Amino acid sequence: MKAFGFLSFGHYSLSPAQPGPDATEMARIHIELAQAADEIGVNTASFRVHHFVPQASAPMPLLGAVAGSTKRIEVGTGVIDMRYENPLYLAEEVAALDQIAQGRIALGLSRGAPEAADKGWEAFGYQAEREDGSDLARTKWELFLDAIDGSAFAKAAPLGKQYPNMFQPGTPLPIFPHSPGLRERIYWGSGTHSSAEQTARDGVNLMSSTLVSEVDGPSLGEIQAEQIARYRAAWKAAGHGWTPRVSISRSIFPLVSAQDHELFGLESGSSDQVGHLPGVGASTFGRSYAAEPDQLIEQLKADPAIAAADTLLLTLPTGMGVDINARILENFATHVAPALGWQPNTEGPVTGYPID
Structure with a gap:
């Protein structure tokens, strides 16, 4: 494990009668938690994106603030659910974010997860032929990749119509700004072996989902390890000229203090589960890890997907506030992560594992 970070689902309360922070408070929690993580030396602050539910939906303001x-x-x-996005506008936003962050982005995009809305992307003005919108997401994804690579999508107008007069008429125009090397900081969120292989052919990093659609393995870790192996083999076959990264997510709670035991001790008995998601079908969901550091280290070393990936994202209960979640990260960074090969981040983003 070369890097670890956190992934926040970012649920917030819709009314004072509900427990938990509201949207404004959750935004503050996210920013302050990222700042605390930065001081600890954590590598990545990542946020879940959903539409039509009380979670983060427009991530760029938050990511820019962080x-x-x-x-x-x-x-x-x-x-980011590509079914909802204008791919060229997203390419402009992502390039601008990459420049603001000076290359410190690890942006995950995908077809999107099952959602509360019925074909919610239609309300945003987009139509798909397939029931799950996967065709729409794929078309937009390909346009997005072309855009960040600098492909032209328009031509300069005649001088009498062009303002300001910057280009010769007919000059092919890409989107601006252009951030060189941006593709190397983009991930595709994959929930299947076949989509992981396609991700390699597309030439972007792999973000293995918090659940996978395969149910043919004894554990999520083993299924994901197979997914990662297929991705790396397809990457090698594609002959890309750089080394990619692979991230996975886990719920992990080091039990260091009495309060840790009180808050998260019951998670120690969890196990992987197979369930059914609408629009997805049978899926494998990962267990939570909760144990004292020595035991936790052995459990995580036995997870083959953690061994195969280079980045581990801890899914955090951010609704519990900054202090509790910063302590989870501090406990993991101090008592667990070094035994898995991690060192505190003192210089910025890491690179991937070499492809054998």
């Missing part, structure tokens, strides 16, 4: 108030930590998403 990037502008931290020094070394990467800012990212897990994941």
Whole structure:
């Protein structure tokens, strides 16, 4: 494990009658938690994105605020639902964010997870042929990649119509700004072996989902390890000229103090589960890890996906506030992560594992 970070689902309360922070308070928690993580030496601050539910939906303002108030930590998403996006406008936003963050982004995009809205992307003005919108997401994804790579999508107008007069008429125009090397900081969120292989062919990093659609393995870790192996083999076959990164997510709670035992001790008895998600079908959900550090280290070393990935994202209960979540990160950084090969982040983003 070369890097670790956190992934916040960011649920907030819709009314004072409900427990938990409201949207304004959750935004503050996210920024302050990222700042605390940056001081600890954590590598990545990542945020879940969903529409039509009380979670983060427009991540760029939050990511810009985090990037502008931290020094070394990467800012990212897990994941942006491409069905809802204008791919060229998103390419402009992401390039601008990459420049603000000085290359400190680890941005996850994907087809999107099951959602509360019925074809919610239609309300945003987009139509899909497939029931799950996967065709729409794929088309937009390909346009997005072309855009960040600098492809042209328009032509300069005649001089009599062009303002300001910056280009010769007919000049092919890409989107601006252009941030060189941006593709190397983009991830595709994959929940299947086949989509992981396609991710390699697309030439972007892999973000293995918090659940996977395969149910043919004894554990989430073993299924994801197979997914990662297929991704790396497909990457090697594609012959890309750089080394990618692979991230996975886990719920992990080091039990260091009496309060840790009180808050998270019951999680120690959890196990992987197979369930059914609408629009996805049978899926494997990962267990939570909760134990004292020595035991936790052995449990995590036995997880083959953690061994295969280079980045581990801890899914945090951010609704519990900054202090509790910063302590989870501090406990993991102090008592667990070094035994898995991690060192505090003192310089900025890491690179991937070499492809054998």
